[in-house]
Amino acid sequence: MIYLDNAATSWPKPPGVLKAMADVLERAGGNPGRSGHRLSIAAAQVMYETREKLASFFHVRDPLRVIFTSNATHAINIALAGLLKPGDHVVTSSMEHNAVMRPLRSLEKRGLKLSVVPCASDGSLDVSDVARAVKNNTRLVVVNHASNVVGTILPVAQVASIAHRAGALLLVDAAQTAGSIPVDVQAMGVDLLAFTGHKGLLGPTGSGGLIIGDKVDASLMEPLMRGGTGSQSALEEQPNELPDKFESGTPNVIGIAGLGAGIDWIMERGIEAIRAQEEELTRVLITGLCNIPGIKVHGTLDASRSTAIVSITAAHKTVSDIGLSLDEEFGIMCRVGLHCAPAAHKTVGTFPQGTVRLATGAFTSKDDISTAVAALQKVIS
Amino acid sequence: MTYGVVLFHTTSSAMRAEKLLIKEGCAIKLIPTPRELSSDCGIAVRFCWSECQRIKSVLEAAGVEVDTVRQIQS
Numbered sequence: 309m310i311y312l313d314n315a316a317t318s319w320p321k322p323p324g325v326l327k328a329m330a331d332v333l334e335r336a337g338g339n340p341g342r343s344g345h346r347l348s349i350a351a352a353q354v355m356y357e358t359r360e361k362l363a364s365f366f367h368v369r370d371p372l373r374v375i376f377t378s379n380a381t382h383a384i385n386i387a388l389a390g391l392l393k394p395g396d397h398v399v400t401s402s403m404e405h406n407a408v409m410r411p412l413r414s415l416e417k418r419g420l421k422l423s424v425v426p427c428a429s430d431g432s433l434d435v436s437d438v439a440r441a442v443k444n445n446t447r448l449v450v451v452n453h454a455s456n457v458v459g460t461i462l463p464v465a466q467v468a469s470i471a472h473r474a475g476a477l478l479l480v481d482a483a484q485t486a487g488s489i490p491v492d493v494q495a496m497g498v499d500l501l502a503f504t505g506h507k508g509l510l511g512p513t514g515s516g517g518l519i520i521g522d523k524v525d526a527s528l529m530e531p532l533m534r535g536g537t538g539s540q541s542a543l544e545e546q547p548n549e550l551p552d553k554f555e556s557g558t559p560n561v562i563g564i565a566g567l568g569a570g571i572d573w574i575m576e577r578g579i580e581a582i583r584a585q586e587e588e589l590t591r592v593l594i595t596g597l598c599n600i601p602g603i604k605v606h607g608t609l610d611a612s613r614s615t616a617i618v619s620i621t622a623a624h625k626t627v628s629d630i631g632l633s634l635d636e637e638f639g640i641m642c643r644v645g646l647h648c649a650p651a652a653h654k655t656v657g658t659f660p661q662g663t664v665r666l667a668t669g670a671f672t673s674k675d676d677i678s679t680a681v682a683a684l685q686k687v688i689s
Numbered sequence: 690m691t692y693g694v695v696l697f698h699t700t701s702s703a704m705r706a707e708k709l710l711i712k713e714g715c716a717i718k719l720i721p722t723p724r725e726l727s728s729d730c731g732i733a734v735r736f737c738w739s740e741c742q743r744i745k746s747v748l749e750a751a752g753v754e755v756d757t758v759r760q761i762q763s
Binding site: 340341342343344345348349352353355356359360370371372537538539540541542547549550551552 | 697698699700701702703704705707708719720721722729730731732733752754
């Protein structure tokens with residue numbers, strides 16, 4: 309069995325993740341921040357530890373500006389709904405996932421002005437196009453850090469400079485990069501970072517977060533959800549303090565504990581080492597697939613400019629047939645289709661049929677890659 | 690015994706304070722916020738009143754968001 313669907317969710321997880329989650333149920337099973345007894349405090353401590361780890365991992369000065377969410381989609385929705393008003397102008401790229409596109413298209417119907425900057429067919433973004441797209445009333449620029457379709461990494465720091473010169477904020481969708489590529493929100497100039505816990509960060513599904521940078525006045529952001537926070541319970545209005553303002557309802561303590569253990573594993577191994585291994589495997593995979601007649605590899609074909617994602621199509625076989633053969637005949641798991649990113653597939657030229665996406669992860673071996681290349685050779689011929 | 694309690698707006702601030710104060714070797718205990726003082730955050734930091742200045746300066750130096758510091762008898 310070879311798992312090459314790490315861009316959808318990483319598998320397997322480090323043993324410490326499973327242990328941390330079981331430990332919470334066993335010894336920290338209270339509701340954090342709701343009661344003052346030892347099990348409640350233990351749960352609150354587990355959450356705070358992960359909050360600090362995330363702050364340190366992404367170079368965030370204040371851990372209380374790390375907001376826990378269910379996933380990156382949830383984080384993106386909090387940011388967009390919180391910041392944008394009818395009449396605001398937003399710039400985004402044509403390589404975005406529907407986690408960004410759908411909320412933006414919905415806001416557009418209610419008066420938001422949206423500019424979608426076209427990317428090249430390899431997924432790359434010319435920053436001068438972003439510079440041309442920003443206007444006086446541009447409130448926000450939203451880009452992915454790397455494409456979930458072809459893996460192409462976008463020049464986030466350069467986009468940040470352009471956004472800031474125009475007086476706009478930058479929201480980055482780091483679903484595909486958090487835990488796989490170093491992310492330093494200060495050095496990169498990222499104002500809001502949306503990430504998921506269950507991909508590169510090696511935590512469980514249902515964990516993730518939004519980082520609200522120092523430059524963002526969170527008191528002006530409308531919360532997406534309102535409700536109990538355990539704090540300021542005498543008030544019938546939502547509190548303004550972070551992180552409570554955006555964390556209504558009992559949180560996913562078990563998932564957050566697992567996420568913390570995922571970060572521990574990454575820190576121990578070193579994110580640079582993880583990146584180097586994934587880049588090398590991706591390079592081998594791209595080379596191997598490019599040598600198979602009948603297969604077209606999409607994207608930059610340059611592992612150093614991409615995450616560990618390789619997207620392919622074949623001249624004489626549908627992507628769903630390829631996916632089925634890989635799973636049934638070879639036990640190789642990948643994801644086929646549109647990957648919730650129709651705009652990106654239109655940009656790449658693979659809409660509506662989609663691609664076969666092979667995504668290596670922290671536990672993929674070189675043998676896995678050569679087996680996958682040999683299997684695809686057989687499937688295609 | 691005269692104690693002091695630090696009250697916070699959020700549980701996260703209380704957790705941050707607890708971690709910092711323990712690291713600094715302060716003798717503290719997390720307790721349910723005394724109802725007569727506040728209904729804000731459910732958890733408060735209790736300390737011996739004689740330690741008040743030290744506690745305050747540790748939290749201030751780290752920039753921990755504090756609601757208020759109050760004296761209690763128990």
